[in-house]
Amino acid sequence: MARVIEQEPEAVQGGQPSIPETRPEEKPQRLPLGPLQTVHVFWLAGMSCDGCSIAVTGATNPGIEGLLNGIVPAMPKVLLHHPVLSVEAGEEFVQSFKDAVDGTLGAPYVVVYEGSVADERIAARTGGYWCAMGMETIVDREGTHPVPTATWLQRMAPGAAATIAIGTCATWGGVPSADGNPTGAMSLMDFLGKDYRSAFGLPVINIPGCAPLGDNFTETVFAILLYLQGLGPLPTFDELGRPAWLFTETVHQGCSRAGYYEEGTFAEHYGDPECLVEIGCWGPVVNCNIVKRGAINHMGGCMAAGGICIACTMPGFPDKFAPFYKAPPGGIISTTISRSTGLVVRRLRRLSNRHGNREVRWDKLGEVPSGWGHVEAQTPGLKVMEFFYKKWQNWGARKPGRRPGEEDRFWGVQRPGIPSDYIDSSVTEGPGHERH
Numbered sequence: 001m002a003r004v005i006e007q008e009p010e011a012v013q014g015g016q017p018s019i020p021e022t023r024p025e026e027k028p029q030r031l032p033l034g035p036l037q038t039v040h041v042f043w044l045a046g047m048s049c050d051g052c053s054i055a056v057t058g059a060t061n062p063g064i065e066g067l068l069n070g071i072v073p074a075m076p077k078v079l080l081h082h083p084v085l086s087v088e089a090g091e092e093f094v095q096s097f098k099d100a101v102d103g104t105l106g107a108p109y110v111v112v113y114e115g116s117v118a119d120e121r122i123a124a125r126t127g128g129y130w131c132a133m134g135m136e137t138i139v140d141r142e143g144t145h146p147v148p149t150a151t152w153l154q155r156m157a158p159g160a161a162a163t164i165a166i167g168t169c170a171t172w173g174g175v176p177s178a179d180g181n182p183t184g185a186m187s188l189m190d191f192l193g194k195d196y197r198s199a200f201g202l203p204v205i206n207i208p209g210c211a212p213l214g215d216n217f218t219e220t221v222f223a224i225l226l227y228l229q230g231l232g233p234l235p236t237f238d239e240l241g242r243p244a245w246l247f248t249e250t251v252h253q254g255c256s257r258a259g260y261y262e263e264g265t266f267a268e269h270y271g272d273p274e275c276l277v278e279i280g281c282w283g284p285v286v287n288c289n290i291v292k293r294g295a296i297n298h299m300g301g302c303m304a305a306g307g308i309c310i311a312c313t314m315p316g317f318p319d320k321f322a323p324f325y326k327a328p329p330g331g332i333i334s335t336t337i338s339r340s341t342g343l344v345v346r347r348l349r350r351l352s353n354r355h356g357n358r359e360v361r362w363d364k365l366g367e368v369p370s371g372w373g374h375v376e377a378q379t380p381g382l383k384v385m386e387f388f389y390k391k392w393q394n395w396g397a398r399k400p401g402r403r404p405g406e407e408d409r410f411w412g413v414q415r416p417g418i419p420s421d422y423i424d425s426s427v428t429e430g431p432g433h434e435r436h
């Protein structure tokens with residue numbers, strides 16, 4: 001059955017534009033906390049590339065399969081209504097969305113929105129739409145008409161246990177909202193407003209990234225479900241609604257190339273192994289955990305794959321970070337400092353590195369018996385440096401290794417000066433361990 005929507009004529013014609021929909025008349029009841037058997041997840045797509053969906057299907061820790069199959073301990077079974085992944089199609093698929101709006105679903109639900117929310121008022125001026133799902137009748141128009149996903153969001157968000165914006169388009173507007181766009185694209189926060197609260201009193205939860213890490217999404221959903229089950233506290237979110245434990249640190253703080261930055265060595269070309277800041281990396285000022293977590297299954301991630309950080313998780317993306325091929329101007333100060341300090345630190349570290357790459361025995365014999373290549377002998381100057389370095393290293397500490405005569409304690413003989421609790425009687429008195 002087609003759904004009939006009451007709406008103001010001028011909303012369609014232009015005049016004072018408004019989203020062609022009103023909120024449900026009755027605000028849904030506040031849902032009880034768990035234990036819940038089932039939770040519906042309604043996935044809506046606005047101006048998106050479907051990259052967020054692909055990222056979530058690649059999540060492994062935790063993966064979505066366990067949630068969908070209801071086999072994760074303490075977790076309710078998740079019924080996912082996804083425009084691409086669901087088996088149902090057409091009216092059968094849309095019916096569950098209608099049930100959620102009407103409050104007849106019989107179970108709590110979470111709304112996930114992928115892509116930015118287009119300003120449908122702009123499209124409505126000419127009788128069109130930007131992003132839609134399903135058809136329905138509108139009282140003052142003939143035939144059936146596509147229902148904008150923005151309208152579904154507006155209807156469903158108030159009754160949802162939680163509303164999650166996934167990906168940078170949904171969290172901050174992203175690429176579709178870049179300067180010059182014709183759609184008026186915006187984020188969920190911009191669309192729903194700062195007073196929005198879900199049925200459980202939560203503002204919009206934001207999981208940014210282009211594409212986001214699938215694991216960031218599934219982990220956050222797990223944490224929220226634990227909360228809904230009454231088994232865990234409400235996860236901590238920062239002032240922009242990001243999961244705080246995932247987005248507090250910067251890319252740079254976890255980057256495998258940060259050591260190069262510290263030592264003042266920088267890549268000049270893509271493919272170089274050093275720090276990428278001088279060819280455009282914004283990592284030092286960007287909140288993202290991809291280098292720590294990897295893109296999928298702890299593998300990959302931007303810098304691991306040789307790419308610069310273009311700040312795709314940030315609210316200012318893309319306009320505030322373009323053009324991407326230019327180095328961030330602010331990086332000049334810190335790279336100049338690390339170049340000068342790195343010059344000294346780097347050389348000292350190479351010396352220590354070389355020292356640690358030799359057995360003690362080789363130092364004593366003065367020769368490295370490697371058949372793989374020639375290893376330079378220590379110069380007298382280096383020997384003196386290493387002697388004093390070792391003295392400094394052992395200052396105030398017991399030098400590792402056994403003193404003459406201490407070997408006996410390992411055979412169970414307590415010698416003067418050696419505490420008896422150093423002797424493991426289970427070893428010294430067991431079969432085959434006779435006292436001498």
Ligand code: SF4
Binds near residue numbers: 251258259284
């Ligand atoms: S590549 Fe980027 S994130 Fe990594 S160390 Fe360099 S500036 Fe920092």
Ligand code: SF4
Binds near residue numbers: 209289312
């Ligand atoms: S490292 Fe930068 S470009 Fe890569 S995912 Fe994170 S924010 Fe986006």
